Amino acid sequence: MSYGNDEDEVYTSNFEIGSYSETGVDGDGPSSNGSGGIRKPKILLMGLRRSGKSSIQKVVFHKMSPNETLFLESTNKIVKDNICNSTFVQFEIWDFPGQYEFYDSTFDGDLCFGDCGAIIFVIDAQDDYTDALSKLCSTVRKAYKVNPDIKFEVFIHKVDGLSDDHKIETQRDIHQRANDDLLDMGYQGVHLSFYLTSIYDHSIFEAFSKVVQKLISELPTLENLLNIFISNSGIEKAFLFDILSKLYVATDSSPVDMQSYELCCDMIDVAFDISTIYGWKSEDKGPFDNESQCVIHLNNSTVLYLREVSRCLALVCILREDNFEKQGLIDYNFVCLREGIHNVFDLKMTGGLTNGCLI
Ligand SMILES: Nc1nc2c(ncn2[C@@H]2O[C@H](COP(=O)(O)OP(=O)(O)O)[C@@H](O)[C@H]2O)c(=O)[nH]1
Ligand SMILES: [Mg+2]
Numbered sequence: 001m002s003y004g005n006d007e008d009e010v011y012t013s014n015f016e017i018g019s020y021s022e023t024g025v026d027g028d029g030p031s032s033n034g035s036g037g038i039r040k041p042k043i044l045l046m047g048l049r050r051s052g053k054s055s056i057q058k059v060v061f062h063k064m065s066p067n068e069t070l071f072l073e074s075t076n077k078i079v080k081d082n083i084c085n086s087t088f089v090q091f092e093i094w095d096f097p098g099q100y101e102f103y104d105s106t107f108d109g110d111l112c113f114g115d116c117g118a119i120i121f122v123i124d125a126q127d128d129y130t131d132a133l134s135k136l137c138s139t140v141r142k143a144y145k146v147n148p149d150i151k152f153e154v155f156i157h158k159v160d161g162l163s164d165d166h167k168i169e170t171q172r173d174i175h176q177r178a179n180d181d182l183l184d185m186g187y188q189g190v191h192l193s194f195y196l197t198s199i200y201d202h203s204i205f206e207a208f209s210k211v212v213q214k215l216i217s218e219l220p221t222l223e224n225l226l227n228i229f230i231s232n233s234g235i236e237k238a239f240l241f242d243i244l245s246k247l248y249v250a251t252d253s254s255p256v257d258m259q260s261y262e263l264c265c266d267m268i269d270v271a272f273d274i275s276t277i278y279g280w281k282s283e284d285k286g287p288f289d290n291e292s293q294c295v296i297h298l299n300n301s302t303v304l305y306l307r308e309v310s311r312c313l314a315l316v317c318i319l320r321e322d323n324f325e326k327q328g329l330i331d332y333n334f335v336c337l338r339e340g341i342h343n344v345f346d347l348k349m350t351g352g353l354t355n356g357c358l359i
Pocket of ligand 1: 047048049050051052053054055056066068069070071072073074075098157158159160161197198199200
């Protein structure tokens with residue numbers, strides 16, 4: 001598949017900050033949210049033009065279908081998007097135009113990087129990535145000087161076009177070259193994380209989940225709660241999902257396999273869509289509320305079990321059919337888990353924000 005170089009727009013370096021009108025965010029300064037003044041961490045989407053930044057943002061947070069991204073217009077100013085889903089998924093995303101220049105007098109490093117939680121640097125793996133790597137290094141250098149606490153996340157993107165071998169080789173090559181360049185510049189302390197992503201499968205949601213988790217400082221507590229819950233309930237895997245984005249904000253500490261994650265995402269889609277179409281709506285509650293639950297029996301003796309934790313968070317578990325016979329026990333443990341998670345919420349709401357991280 002090829003994407004024509006149809007960007008004949010000439011960008012001026014003097015870009016301005018704009019906003020997606022659908023979210024009602026104005027360009028009113030960094031990380032203010034207009035809802036009680038709690039400052040949210042910022043996630044910057046950076047990388048060369050046409051690498052897929054806007055597509056990622058649209059697919060993950062605005063339910064755009066991957067094919068529609070073919071018609072996205074190019075971004076010529078920083079676009080801010082206020083993500084305000086569940087308690088744990090609250091941040092601002094700044095989508096950068098591809099041609100930003102750090103030495104430009106209009107570029108304000110303190111404003112961009114000052115209270116930034118993470119930079120996602122997107123590299124188009126289907127293209128020659130030499131220029132992207134040098135841009136990555138200059139971005140890291142500039143950002144690290146302003147704020148050494150920023151997490152650097154590199155999305156090796158559009159890997160849907162690559163064979164499995166080619167994916168691994170590309171990741172190895174990018175990893176090595178980026179780290180060598182940083183070493184040469186004397187930045188040995190900087191850690192970059194790498195992910196293979198594509199908007200055409202769940203890899204982009206998985207990678208974004210991991211980035212968001214790094215900004216949730218209660219993560220160890222949530223993980224512990226989930227570990228205790230699954231070991232006492234005969235459950236194999238449990239994910240705590242932000243329903244609107246289908247990002248998982250926490251899971252137990254057993255390894256995540258992509259297939260399980262995809263199954264759970266599909267279950268959320270089914271439960272949410274059926275509830276929205278046929279569900280009973282009251283004035284103060286939507287059709288999908290904290291009473292909602294869903295059970296799906298698969299043909300391999302596995303059960304998927306979904307329970308609402310709050311209006312926007314759901315727990316999705318995978319377990320063997322035999323163990324689901326003790327549903328009473330699971331439900332009892334779930335109520336304890338939910339209480340634990342609500343206590344973490346309460347702490348968070350009274351805590352505010354420190355160091356670009358939600359607490
Ligand atoms: N094959 C493939 N194409 C993608 C992917 N993500 C984005 N694209 C395409 O890449 C092109 C540029 O995307 P866009 O989001 O405008 O890039 P931006 O300039 O970095 O914001 C669009 O035609 C997208 O459809 C992906 O994961 N796989
Ligand atoms: Mg764009």
